[in-house]
Amino acid sequence: MKRSISQILGRTGIRIPLILWSIAVLYPIFWMFVGSLKSNAEIYRNPWGFPETLNWQNYVQAWSNYNIDTSVFNSLIVTLVGTMLTLVLAIPTSYAIERLQFRGNRFLFTLYVSAMMIPMVLGWIPLFFLLMDLNLLDNIFGLAIVYAVSQLPFTIFVLTSFIGTIPRSLEESAAIDGMSPYGVLWKIITPLSMSGIITVTIMNAIQFWNEYFMALIFLQNKDNYTLALAIDFISSEAQYTNAWGTLFASLVIAIIPVIILYAIFQQRIAKGMTEGAIKG
Incomplete structure (x- = not known):
């Protein structure tokens, strides 16, 4: 029992930093993709939120x-x-x-x-x-x-x-x-x-x-x-x-x-x- 608990704690100790690192790497990419679908007004008004409407015109421009x-x-x-x-x-x-x-x-x-x-x-x-x-x-x-x-x-x-x-x-x-x-x-x-x-x-x-x-x-x-x-x-x-x-x-x-x-x-x-x- 003690061994299984130590194994779980060891795995958790390894996975938590990896998960945090993955979030730190993936979030800017996700934010960039979301920002590409916003109008300039939305970017200034709510830079961290989701777009109200998908603005594909940015890609066309x-x-x-x-x-x-x-x-x-x-x-x-x-x-x-x-x-x-x-x-x-x-x-x-x-x-x-x-x-x-x-x-x-x-x-x-x-x-x-x-x-x-x-x-x-x-x-x-x-x-x-x-x-x-x-x-x-x-x-x-x-x-x-x-x-x-x-x-x-x-x-x-x-x-x-x-x-x-x-x-x-x-x-x-x-x-x-x-x-x-x-x-x-x-x-x-x-x-x-x-x-x-x-x-x-x-x-x-x-x-x-x-x-x-x-x-x-x-x-x-x-x-x-x-x-x-x-x-x-x-x-x-x-x-x-x-x-x-x-x-x-x-x-x-x-x-x-x-x-x-x-x-x-x-x-x-x-x-x-x-x-x-x-x-x-």
Whole structure:
């Protein structure tokens, strides 16, 4: 009896902080969604209450008047291109570092890991002039390249831990059957590392979708703005036009894809990170 009571108290002591933390995280999101359905008068009159009528006009104004539709498209392009480019560069590099024996492969891996500790802010000014020389400044594809390079060390670090646990006998058997090294990489190593690939893909995609500072530095034309920059513009405008409902609506538009993506793949993300930690 005493043991069961102590177990209940122990579980309660763990659950109460988690419940409180969940409320602290979810309530601002809920309040933002409720605010996106209010008129400006309702927001000022009763900021914490429910809307009297559902005002979907805020979403229409955000989508059309503030060009959120263009910004969503730009963010989608940057996220897709950046994510795919990261994988195209990281998968062969991870395989070469982990499997191929050449002078300096451990040093190269250490160099990539060390790059994870260098703040990206230190490279913003050189990158600005480099993109300007390459005529990629104020270009969403240039921004996608910067994103891909910035996440390359992290992606390689994760993928090498997965590739390192794949039995070498599978590669040797494929080589005996006449498969080329490229065939081994793309037909054997890549499918067996799919948990790690999915994990880094989703984490990189969320990072690229939400990124703000590099987009602010490398993009100048409003037609090239990503979603984060468009929301920042609406936020500055809301101070003078009282478009708070429109601001809330744009924030909801920004977070819905992230929530859906994470909800669909949360088990794969948790599984991939757990396997990566064990395999590493």
